[in-house]
Amino acid sequence: MWAIVVRNALMASRNVFFFFELLFWPIVGVLSIGLMTRFLRLTPEQASFVLIGTIALSVVNVCQLEVAYAVLLDVWSKSMKHQFLAPIGIRHLTAGSWLVGMARGLAIFVLLALLGGWAFDFDVLHPGWAALGAFLFGCFLTSWVVGVAVCALITLFGNRAEAFAWASVNLVLVLAGIYYPVSVLPEPVAALARAIPLTYFLDAYRTHYGFPSEFAAPVATGLALSALYAVLAHLAFLAAVRRARRTGLLLKMSE
Amino acid sequence: MLAIDARDVVKTFRSGWFRPRETRALQGVSLAVPRGAIVGLLGPNGAGKTTLLSILATLLTPDSGRVTVLGHDVTREAGALRRRLNMASGRPSFLWSLRVGEIIAFYGRLYGLSGSTLRRRVDALIELCELGPYRRAPYSELSTGLKQRVALAKSLVNDPELLFLDEPTLGLDPDVAGRMREHIARLRREQGITIVLTTHYMREAEELCDEIEFIKGGRILARGTSGELKRQIGLGEVVALKLDPPRVAWLGEAPGVLRCAEADGWVECTVDDAEKRLPELLRALHAEGVIVRNVRVSEPELEEVFVELAK
Numbered sequence: 001m002w003a004i005v006v007r008n009a010l011m012a013s014r015n016v017f018f019f020f021e022l023l024f025w026p027i028v029g030v031l032s033i034g035l036m037t038r039f040l041r042l043t044p045e046q047a048s049f050v051l052i053g054t055i056a057l058s059v060v061n062v063c064q065l066e067v068a069y070a071v072l073l074d075v076w077s078k079s080m081k082h083q084f085l086a087p088i089g090i091r092h093l094t095a096g097s098w099l100v101g102m103a104r105g106l107a108i109f110v111l112l113a114l115l116g117g118w119a120f121d122f123d124v125l126h127p128g129w130a131a132l133g134a135f136l137f138g139c140f141l142t143s144w145v146v147g148v149a150v151c152a153l154i155t156l157f158g159n160r161a162e163a164f165a166w167a168s169v170n171l172v173l174v175l176a177g178i179y180y181p182v183s184v185l186p187e188p189v190a191a192l193a194r195a196i197p198l199t200y201f202l203d204a205y206r207t208h209y210g211f212p213s214e215f216a217a218p219v220a221t222g223l224a225l226s227a228l229y230a231v232l233a234h235l236a237f238l239a240a241v242r243r244a245r246r247t248g249l250l251l252k253m254s255e
Numbered sequence: 256m257l258a259i260d261a262r263d264v265v266k267t268f269r270s271g272w273f274r275p276r277e278t279r280a281l282q283g284v285s286l287a288v289p290r291g292a293i294v295g296l297l298g299p300n301g302a303g304k305t306t307l308l309s310i311l312a313t314l315l316t317p318d319s320g321r322v323t324v325l326g327h328d329v330t331r332e333a334g335a336l337r338r339r340l341n342m343a344s345g346r347p348s349f350l351w352s353l354r355v356g357e358i359i360a361f362y363g364r365l366y367g368l369s370g371s372t373l374r375r376r377v378d379a380l381i382e383l384c385e386l387g388p389y390r391r392a393p394y395s396e397l398s399t400g401l402k403q404r405v406a407l408a409k410s411l412v413n414d415p416e417l418l419f420l421d422e423p424t425l426g427l428d429p430d431v432a433g434r435m436r437e438h439i440a441r442l443r444r445e446q447g448i449t450i451v452l453t454t455h456y457m458r459e460a461e462e463l464c465d466e467i468e469f470i471k472g473g474r475i476l477a478r479g480t481s482g483e484l485k486r487q488i489g490l491g492e493v494v495a496l497k498l499d500p501p502r503v504a505w506l507g508e509a510p511g512v513l514r515c516a517e518a519d520g521w522v523e524c525t526v527d528d529a530e531k532r533l534p535e536l537l538r539a540l541h542a543e544g545v546i547v548r549n550v551r552v553s554e555p556e557l558e559e560v561f562v563e564l565a566k
Binding site: 002003006007010011014015073074077078079081082083084085086087088089242245246247248250251254255 | 268269305306309312313314315316334335337338341342344346348349350351352353357360361362364365366367369409
């Protein structure tokens with residue numbers, strides 16, 4: 001696992017696009033959404049509601065991308081077979097990438113929280129450390145699930161799945177109610193939203209800013225769903241690797 | 256004791272969702288490789304060499320057949336087996352922005368090395384593969400030969416008992432290829448590593464391999480030492496004679512002589528076994544009063560065997 005941590009950290013430090021992922025887009029996101037809340041004259045509570053979603057979007061995006069790098073870095077560099085020739089399990093790959101993803105996600109969160117506080121009087125610590133910890137952990141768990149699912153898709157379909165991989169996280173985030181409560185969604189879509197763990201973690205955190213919870217025991221429900229999806233995503237990735245060994249895709253992705 | 260014992264290995268690749276196509280890559284291949292041997296897999300493109308190598312290295316699962324490598328079943332005990340083998344490819348590719356030392360260290364960590372053990376191992380491999388001046392060079396800036404040396408260093412990081420080399424000198428300059436072959440020969444000589452390599456280069460197979468397996472169409476068509484292969488194909492050996500008088504009518508009809516031709520003042524007789532036929536020919540020529548001014552004996556090149564088998 002440490003090998004993956006070191007590799008991902010080294011790659012991150014050498015790639016200029018990581019700078020954009022880590023700083024540019026998240027800062028642009030918080031500034032533009034924050035300024036929009038001013039233009040629309042939202043109450044401080046409503047502004048906090050939207051900014052929580054904006055920050056969660058950046059944290060989940062960066063962390064899930066890092067988890068997906070467990071496979072993507074090797075797909076891009078055509079070195080898949082060397083990684084899967086080594087005596088490691090997929091849990092080592094994903095857990096190592098997740099650790100780096102959490103570090104980057106945490107760095108983004110701190111940065112955006114400071115920016116939100118300075119520019120828009122948004123206080124992330126208002127709900128207290130415990131609620132903040134549960135919220136961040138929920139974001140990281142969601143990222144792990146999405147990232148591992150992306151790894152499974154890429155291992156199953158090869159490079160063709162990359163576009164879907166990028167789209168899938170945005171779909172999850174839109175459904176989870178980043179900028180609005182799930183109750184505003186039409187019923188079939190709301191049912192999908194209720195199947196996403198991040199929905200519950202956002203809901204639980206927002207209750208501290210004066211918005212009543214839409215769910216009973218949202219943190220526990222979010223954790224239970226995350227655990228279920230984590231197991232399913234892991235099994236899907238495992239099955240995808242086995243299939244790739246059977247079909248020869250593992251070798252094709254190394255050519 | 257066998258390092259590899261593969262029996263009746265079958266592998267078919269299927270592709271296409273709507274119009275499925277099947278490619279039978281291996282059709283019942285059996286292979287036995289003794290420990291400490293260097294075995295070469297030779298064959299034209301698409302013969303199944305890389306498929307067989309990948310199955311033995313646990314990167315592909317066979318459809319059927321029994322494959323035991325270093326005493327482990329390649330499908331059921333792949334995890335334990337992967338600790339004891341490694342592989343290098345002639346078209347290596349690693350993470351482009353990592354440096355040479357970092358790449359070797361990364362794979363060392365994947366094999367459980369850490370701390371001073373890892374540092375010593377990386378240093379030793381960099382020295383062995385003559386990569387010292389390039390230790391801090393990004394992989395993307397290396398030449399083909401250097402990339403291949405990085406691949407060889409990576410493949411030795413876990414001190415493997417069995418090494419698979421897929422066209423290890425592909426695209427290298429002759430002098431670099433020669434040094435790479437020296438490295439490979441030294442690995443077996445000094446560390447007793449069993450090596451299975453695929454190659455297109457006959458000279459490489461002849462120079463390095465104790466045994467050569469010729470694969471075509473997913474089947475092993477011939478196996479043996481290079482000498483045995485040449486004899487199996489029946490290309491014969493060439494006995495070139497400089498005679499006085501220069502022509503002898505009966506020479507083409509002599510026992511064991513397959514054909515005779517004249518070129519540049521030499522009579523070139525292709526014989527079934529030069530060691531046996533040359534004394535007979537010399538005796539017969541002497542008895543006829545023909546003076547033999549010079550004699551040259553040459554074996555057919557393995558290249559000719561390859562061409563013959565690939566037909």
